[in-house]
Structure formats: structure tokens, C-alpha cells
Amino acid sequence: MTVDLVILTMRAATFHVLLIERGIEPFKGCQALPGGFLNNAGEGIYDAALRELQEEASLDGTQLHIEQLGTYGAPDRDPRGRVVSVAYLAIAPGLPDPVAGTDASEAAWTPVEPVLSGQVRLAFDHWQIVNDAVERARAKLERTPLATAFCSETFTIAELQQVYEAVWAVQLDERNFYRKVQRASGFIEPAGTERRVARGRPARLFRAGNAKVLHPALARPEPPSESEEE
Numbered sequence: 001m002t003v004d005l006v007i008l009t010m011r012a013a014t015f016h017v018l019l020i021e022r023g024i025e026p027f028k029g030c031q032a033l034p035g036g037f038l039n040n041a042g043e044g045i046y047d048a049a050l051r052e053l054q055e056e057a058s059l060d061g062t063q064l065h066i067e068q069l070g071t072y073g074a075p076d077r078d079p080r081g082r083v084v085s086v087a088y089l090a091i092a093p094g095l096p097d098p099v100a101g102t103d104a105s106e107a108a109w110t111p112v113e114p115v116l117s118g119q120v121r122l123a124f125d126h127w128q129i130v131n132d133a134v135e136r137a138r139a140k141l142e143r144t145p146l147a148t149a150f151c152s153e154t155f156t157i158a159e160l161q162q163v164y165e166a167v168w169a170v171q172l173d174e175r176n177f178y179r180k181v182q183r184a185s186g187f188i189e190p191a192g193t194e195r196r197v198a199r200g201r202p203a204r205l206f207r208a209g210n211a212k213v214l215h216p217a218l219a220r221p222e223p224p225s226e227s228e229e230e
Contacts, residue, residue: 001037001038001045001083001084001085001086002035002036002037002038002083002084002085002086003035003036003038003045003048003049003052003085003086003087003088004033004034004035004072004085004086004087004088004126004129005018005033005034005035005049005052005053005061005087005088005090006018006033006069006087006088006089006090006129006130006133007034007053007057007059007064007090007091007092007095008089008090008091008112008133008134008137008150009091009092009093009094009095009109009150010093010150010151010162010163010166011109013162013166014111014166015111015112015113015134015166015167015169016109016110016111016112017109017110017112017115017130017133017134018033018034018057018059018095018098018107018108018109018110019031019032019033019034019107019108019109019110019115019120019122020032020033020034020056020057020098020106020107020108021106021107022123026078026079026080026123027123027124030121030122030123031110031120031121031122031123031126032122032123032124032126033087033122033126033129033130034052034053034056034057034107035049035052035056035085035087036048036052036055036056039051045086046068046088049061049066049086049088050062053090056107057098057099057107058098058099058107059095059096059098061090063092064090064091064092065090065091065092065146065149066088066089066090066091067088067089067090068086068087068088068089069087069088069089069129069132069133069136070086070087070129070132071084071085071086071087072084072085072086072087072125072128072129073085074125077124077125078124085129087129087132087133089133089136089137091137091146091149091150092149092150093149093150093151093152094152095109097109112130112134113169115127115130116130116131116134134167137167138167138168138220139220141163141164141167141168141218141220142214142217142218142219142220143213143214143217143218144212144213144214145186145187145188145208145209145211145212145214147160147163147164147167148160148187148188148207148208150163150167151163151208153207154191154193154205154206154207155205155206155207156195156203156204156205156206157177157178157181157203157204157206158174158203160181160188160206161174161177164177164218168220168221170220170221172221180216180218181218183216184211184214184215184216184217184218185211185215186209186210186211187209187211187214188206188207188208188209189206189207189208189209190204190205190206191204191205191206191207192205193205
């Protein structure tokens with residue numbers, strides 16, 4: 001039994017995932033998700049996920065939004081034998097640069113897009129796990145306030161929109177987005193302060209509200225058709 005972690009964050013308005021470079025076989029030198037085997041029969045799966053995150057990337061998982069993503073157990077997913085992995089999805093803003101440890105020779109934040117497109121090749125079945133995690137995040141942004149987990153404690157509407165645009169990989173109309181966010185009861189609430197910007201009026205700051213589900217939901221735009229892209 002192993003655990004794997006998909007850690008997602010925003011860096012410079014770009015959607016990133018934490019990857020390590022494996023320092024041991026199998027797949028030595030390949031990019032992979034942080035994770036590893038449970039220590040012993042007495043270690044819980046969630047505890048193992050937190051331990052691996054600390055050991056391989058020097059990150060404290062207790063400070064992240066973390067949830068179980070799924071279980072992966074295809075017979076040929078690991079050349080060492082029959083290995084079943086429980087994957088976790090974790091999200092937080094402003095995470096520090098990771099520091100590699102144990103069996104990882106490097107750890108770094110990597111933009112999600114080249115990972116999903118296959119430009120960055122991953123070990124094991126980790127591409128599928130990342131794809132599932134990103135789709136989970138995209139879907140939850142429609143019906144839950146998860147987007148605020150990518151933001152600092154206080155944020156502007158523009159920063160919140162950047163999260164949606166980065167995760168959904170679309171461009172959104174500013175006025176339409178503002179209207180939809182304000183309609184969703186309990187999604188965000190005024191922080192009572194403003195932030196100076198280079199030009200124009202100071203931007204109002206907000207914080208996460210108390211809503212657990214968005215009413216109404218923020219529907220994800222349909223991707224453009226091939227004819228529209230041309």
C-alpha cells in the first residue's frame with residue numbers, strides 16, 4: 001500500500017502541481033508525484049500522506065486543504081509488483097519552494113498544462129492521478145467555494161477570477177464574473193479594507209464566506225470548438 005499526493009497551488013497566476021524527480025528505481029530520474037509506502041501496519045493512510053509530503057518536499061500537510069482523491073490499483077501500475085495507492089488532493093496558496101528529501105533528488109512546482117498535455121512525462125500512472133485531481137478541482141470550483149483555498153486570507157475579485165481562469169484554462173468576462181460571484185450567497189464577504197493598485201481606484205478586498213455549496217453554481221464555460229479555435 002502506498003500514498004500519492006497531488007499538491008496544487010497558484011504561482012504568478014499560473015496553475016502548478018508539485019512534482020519530484022525520483023532518485024531511485026523504478027523510474028529513476030523521472031518526474032513523479034510525492035508519495036511512498038506506508039511505514040508499518042500501525043501507520044494510518046492519511047498520516048502516511050502527511051509524512052511523505054514532509055519527507056519528500058518539506059511541506060506541512062496539516063496547513064493545506066487536503067482530501068482523499070481516489071484509489072489506484074491497476075495490476076501493472078508498478079513494475080515492483082501489485083501495489084495499490086491511495087491518492088490525496090491538497091490545495092493551498094502561496095506555498096514555498098519545496099526541498100527534496102529521502103528518495104527524491106529534486107522537488108519543484110511545475111505548471112499543470114504541460115503535465116496534462118504529456119510534455120512532462122510522469123512515472124507510474126501519475127499522469128492519470130494528476131488528470132483526475134485537476135478535473136476534481138475544476139468541477140468543485142463550479143459548485144463549492146474551493147477557489148478561495150487558492151487565495152490568500154484576503155483577496156480581490158480579480159485575484160479570484162485569476163484562479164478560475166487558471167484552473168479552468170479559459171478567459172472569463174470581468175463584469176459577468178463579478179456579477180456571478182456576488183450572486184452566490186455566502187461565497188465571499190467584504191474584508192473592510194482596500195489594496196492600492198498601480199493605476200485606478202483601490203481594489204476592494206474580500207475573504208472567504210461561510211458557504212459550503214454555491215447557490216447558484218458558477219457554470220464552467222464550454223471549451224471552444226475546433227472551428228472557433230481556427
